[in-house]
Amino acid sequence: MPVNEANPADSWWSNAVVYQIYPRSFADSDADGIGDLQGIIERLDHLSQLGVDVLWLSPVYPSPHDDNGYDISDYQGIDPLYGTLEDFDRLLAAVHERGMKLVMDLVVNHTSDEHPWFTASRDGGADGPMRDWYIWRPARDDMEPGTPGAEPNNWGSFFSGPAWEWDEGSGEYYLHLFSRKQPDLNWENPRVRQAVYAMMRWWLDRGVDGFRMDVINLISKDPALPDGRVPEGGRHGDGSPYYVCGPRIHEYLAEMHREVFAGHPRRLLTVGEMPGVTVEEAKLFTDPARRELDMVFQFEHVGLDHGPGGKFDPRPLKLTDLKASLGRWQTGLGTTGWNSLYWNNHDQPRVVSRFGDDGPAHRVRSAKALATVLHLHRGTPYIYQGEELGMANAPFTSIEDFRDIESLNHYAHAVADGADPECVLAGLRAMGRDNARTPMQWDTTRHAGFTTGTPWIAVNPDHTEVNAKTQLADPDSVFHYYRRLVDLRHTEPAITHGDFHMLHPDHEQLYAFTRHDTASGTELLVLANISGADLTVDLPDGWEHSETLIANVPATTPLTTPHTLQPWEARVHRRRTT
Incomplete structure (x- = not known):
């Protein structure tokens, strides 16, 4: 099938x-x-x-x-x-x-602006046979083509700046939601x-x-x-x-x-x-x-x-x-x-x-x-x-260390608009794609x-x-x-087929949930302390002394309630329901 x-x-x-x-x-x-x-x-x-x-x-x-x-x-x-x-x-x-x-x-x-499709679309002019393979539009009425604000609409690009590029040779703008060298294909065609x-x-x-x-x-x-x-x-x-x-x-x-x-x-x-x-x-x-x-x-x-x-x-x-x-x-x-x-x-x-x-x-x-x-x-x-x-x-350490067009464009536009270069760099260090x-x-x-x-x-x-x-x-x-987690997914049906139930949704340190698979009669309990401090938790009923499937801290004692999770401790337990 x-x-x-x-x-x-x-x-x-x-x-x-x-x-x-x-x-x-x-x-x-x-x-x-x-x-x-x-x-x-x-x-x-x-x-x-x-x-x-x-x-x-x-x-x-x-x-x-x-x-x-x-x-x-x-x-x-x-x-x-x-x-x-x-x-x-x-x-x-x-x-x-x-x-x-x-x-x-x-x-x-989108394609590259060096793709043969775009070359034919651009070089064939407004009446060319492949013009409508991409999204072309004239400048706004009464606006000088190629000047700020003359773009066909006001959309911004994901990579900073307007989402339109003026093409002098063919007399229109083309749409690029990303880089100016990534013209959008016209899927209407x-x-x-x-x-x-x-x-x-x-x-x-x-x-x-x-x-x-x-x-x-x-x-x-x-x-x-x-x-x-x-x-x-x-x-x-x-x-x-x-x-x-x-x-x-x-x-x-x-x-x-x-x-x-x-x-x-x-x-x-x-x-x-x-x-x-x-x-x-x-x-x-x-x-x-x-x-x-x-x-x-x-x-x-x-x-x-x-x-x-x-x-x-x-x-x-x-x-x-x-x-x-x-x-x-x-x-x-x-x-x-x-x-x-x-x-x-x-x-x-x-x-x-x-x-x-x-x-x-x-x-x-x-x-x-x-x-x-x-x-x-x-x-x-x-x-x-x-x-x-x-x-x-x-x-x-500096903008010279970055290679990604999104980060480089953002830095150039932000600094040109008056932002503190060090503050801009701090954002790039944390969130830039080059990481x-x-x-x-x-x-x-x-x-x-x-x-x-x-x-x-x-x-x-x-x-x-x-x-x-x-x-x-x-x-x-x-x-x-990671190898053990991959193997666990291959061998434990509850991970694939089980339903999902979030526990303690309002807790700011504990990520906990259960996975229950009726067909295999198996239930899993996942506990993770997402913090750098000890965390004491009360277990749901019936999980004391359950089987440990995987843990990132050696399980030296049985699971009992209340249970103290060490910083960043995670463990997965299994029990039979039938």
Whole structure:
């Protein structure tokens, strides 16, 4: 039975664990300082030892790298920085030989401005045959083209500045929700959609096992392109009501399923990254009866520490907010649809620095505690490279240390508007995407075993303490704890099939919940002290002396009530209900 036509809890990916690789920073085989496909091949045994089921590969397509590969200039090739199509085929074969699957990153809200489609759209003029493959509009009436305020509407870009770029040669603006070098495709044009579907089928025919779809819920825009509300103190309007889960998004994804996935002989995985999606919309996207997607990435929980000034104005996380958010998604998709579970990815700072404690006293234990909480929820967990080692944010000292276009643009705009450069840097250090993109820490050598050349971005100096080689030799390491969590998901049905019940939702230190699976007669209790202080808790009835499944502190005494949890202690217990 093709995927999306089965109960999600019975699909192969329901008890799978996905590992995301950011190829630029994973492993460099040719000493040019940039990771590549051969480097990944040489490190696949690391993933086999971890026990993960799926490898998600961030973009490796040809690109000018304005946004580190998310600006694609050829959808059916491999960037020479990473290797060749033959290298990719070898990687795919090596992944399959190890019993794992490989999911590609699909970036089809936009292309690079160097993609042949955009070149033809721009150079053919307003009446050219490919003009409407992208979103072009003239300047506002009575405004001088190319001057501030003449843009077709007031939308702002995610990467700072207006979402429109004036093209002198063709006499119109084009829309770019991200970088000016990432023009948005016009999904209203059926020829665009068919070209995308043909490309997806080409990769599936090559043997890939599905797609993670970048900002896929932004592909449908309100054709009227109305102005957005300008927030207080803001310069640009918020266009999100007119393109987040836009008017034809469900139609497009249902069409994509029919054209690409329906009836496929292999069970494929489709994951939609969806900023701004609600629980109610996610239920529609992931309802198997609707045949759209298998699961979505939502952003609600990773926005809880954003302050009034946005993501680069961070505030301390309130645990009650986190529990309310994740608990709402657990309940909302509990009977229909499916959750993606993540702390980290290539766009988020490292969770041990963000929600944990990366100091020497609690770094290991807090990394394990946060992993315990996430992996015991209902859904498919995602591990981002280095997360299984407890990698932390980098000690960036100046703007010259950063590489990411979002951070660099934000700094330039904020300082130009009069912000204190040190305050801006503090926000970038805490929340910048480069925190996730420093090289993978394989060993204690000069560049952490990532490269023998000069890395494209500096290695975190803590790699002498935090690295894969050291942790593989230590049975109590973060790596081996993640390995046990992965194995637990494979073997304990209550994690996949059990319902979810949050305990103590108003407690500011304790994250606790139960998972109950009627079919196996099993109930799990998860307790985690998300703080650096001891915490005494009363157990729910019937859990005294229950079986310990996993704990990040040696369980020297039976579980009794009241029970004192040490700082950042997490434990999972099991009991039989039948």
